[in-house]
Amino acid sequence: MKSLSTALTLLLIALSSIAIMPQYSDSHLAQTSEIIVIGRIVVEEPTCFIQGRNTCTPWRVEVEEFLKGTGGESLVFYTQGGQIPNSSRRLWVEDQPEPIIGERAVIFLEELSGNWFVNGLFQGYRRISEGAVDGIALPDFAEYIIHLAHGVDFAKPRPRPSAEASPMSISSITPTTGLAGDGTITLTISGLGFGLSTGTVEFTYYQWPGYPPNFLHPSWTTIHYWSDTEIRTDIAANASSGPIRVTPAVGTAQVSPMDFTVTFGYKGNRWPAATPVYVTLNYNPSTYPSTGCGPAIQAALNTWSTAGAWWRYTYGSPTSDGDTLFDAGSNGNNSIHFGYFPDSSPPLGICQIYLDGWPVMYIHEMDIRFNLAEPWSAGDPVSANDVESIALHEAGHGLQLMDVYGIADIDKIMYGVSTTGTAKRTLHTTDNAGIIYIYGNDATQIDEPSESGEFAQVSVTQSPSFGHGNIELNLPVGADVRVEIIDITGRSVAEPFEGNLDAGLSRIPYEIPSAKPSGVYFAVVRTGGEFYSKKIVVLK
Ligand SMILES: [Zn+2]
Incomplete structure (x- = not known):
């Protein structure tokens, strides 16, 4: 129990890379x-x-x-x-x-x-x-x-009204606002005619002003309960503010008449706890397109450092990290630089996050690249893409705040699209709420999970040829537990258990649907604030 990190060999190392787009x-x-x-x-x-x-x-x-x-x-x-x-x-x-x-x-x-x-x-x-x-x-x-x-202006067609009206209707979404992605909030959708079989619920992914919403695939939404008059779900990771689409197992999809407002997005990974968390970003000044870039980036880092959370960014020392190291992956040096992206329609900036650890995954490195192919402007007036604004957004990803793309999200620093020539240099109240939620402040400090044997033990026995087996959990105390099987893209393929388990050994059977391809899957166990994952290999 005590040295789980050596007893279990799986280290799930992940990177995520988050961009801001024109x-x-x-x-x-x-x-x-x-x-x-x-x-x-x-x-x-x-x-x-x-x-x-x-x-x-x-x-x-x-x-x-x-x-x-x-x-x-x-x-x-x-x-x-x-x-x-x-x-x-x-x-x-x-x-x-x-x-x-x-x-x-x-x-x-x-x-x-x-x-x-x-x-x-x-x-x-x-x-x-x-x-x-x-x-x-x-x-x-x-x-x-x-x-x-063919370069011909043509009015965008309007959606055609649905041929047959469904008797289904959505009357309310409760709560009407919340954070996306960490599974702490259950949303209740009330209405009539949802049917008795479980259908799908989709959250808005992005929506441009004047356009209908684009929805996240239903596989991003975990449905906890479905009845004819009530549906309960998590708020999907990567959800943005906007309407929610419900599709009954039999019947016509309906979009909620009211929007659900995402405050901020957070998938649950963060830097190891400390009071405060200090992250030093080293910089490559030889890549900067102008001398004003350094002060602009420093100002952006300082904005997060003074947001009232247990968080301090430091603009560190010059480094030679650049293109090669950014592509090659983690080298233990948090760095920021300008460089090229090969696409002809590239992002303005990307923040790469490296995750590591067991049983809890933490961020251990971040790197930010600005796109040198784009025109940049540091200081005032803002004549091109504003270095400070984009640095503030990408450094927000370094905290592990996620992009939001809804119309109601446009004023937030974490809105994932930037308009050339405008500055957005101060945190929106929701950006501020996000950093305090993740890292706490002196009143709500967030502790590192104990290393002293409080962890559950998790093991998986499997029949590799058939994609089923058992997940064994040994809990030190009774706890609410959620077990999920995900594929390598993080998409849920099965949810074998959700509920309360007593202390001691529990065995949870799982089955990966036979329609799923061979390959690597992960059994993910969440209990309290802790997270465990074990690899499952399915051969067919
Ligand atoms: Zn972004």
Whole structure:
């Protein structure tokens, strides 16, 4: 019990990479894309690494129709993030689309050095749901895009009203506001006609002013309870402010007439506790496009240091860390620099986070890169992308605050889209609430979990060929426990148990659905503020 860290060999090391994006118009995306296809995602290929850029995940798309350009019957395209070869490390890019096998989508692609990438990161990926994109019938959307791709202005079609009205209705969402992602808040959706079988609930992912919301895939939402008049769910990680879409098992999807407001997003990983937490960011001044960048970055770091939380950023010492080290991964040096991204429609900045530890995963390193291909402006007046504003946003990711993309989120520092030429240099009250929630202040200090044998023991026995087995839990005291099986992208594939367990040994059977592919999965056990994960290998 005492030395769990040596008894259990699995170290789940993860990276996440979080970017701030310029906002692209549909016509910009249509005109800068070399190929635009309607297609179905059929196979998830093994992850790959393209030298000189971040780790990538290839996806194969069975082409149904080319809206622009020509090509074969299938295309392999890449999104950033994936598994680093010969390592258990994962790199995840928060802003990337997450294509689902079997899903249809309209995808805007650009070619770079013989590889196809999604244009504008997630902005060039549009899910087709119930024959429509953002509620616009697919033929109408396709006609619109074809016109834009040829440089012809064409009014964006309006969503068609649903042919048959569903008797289902959503009357309230309680609470109406909360933080996304850490599973501490259960949302209750009340109404009529949800049906007795469990359907799906989708949270807003992003929404531009004047456009319908784009929803997160339902696999991001954990449903705890479903009845004809009430649904209870977690607030999905990566949720933004906006309406919620409920789809009954039988019947028509309905969007809530009221918005749910996300205060801030937090997935539960943070830096090890200390009072305060000190993080020193070393900097590479030889990459700075102007001398004002240093003071602007210092000012941004200082804004987080003086937010009233147990948090202190220090603008440290010059370092030579830059392109190579940023791509190669963790080197134990938190650093910040300017450098290039290979995409022609790249992010303005990225914060890479490295997670490590057992049984609780902590951040142990962060690196920030600004995009040197973009025009920058430090100080006043702001004539291009504002260094201080973008530094403030990326340093917020270093705390592990997540992007939000809802219309109600536009004034927040953690809004994931930036408008060129504007400064956003002070924290919104929700950004401030976020840092205090994660790191506490002198009144609400957050303690490091005890290292003195208070942890549960977790082990997994499995039948590797069949994807089922038992998760054994030995709890020092009775506790509320949630057990979930996730795939390597973090998507939940099964939730074998949620409830209270007595002290002592408990055995929880699990089964990975037979439709899921062979590969690596993780059993994730959450109890109190603690987190355990064990690898499961499924062979077929
Ligand atoms: Zn961001």
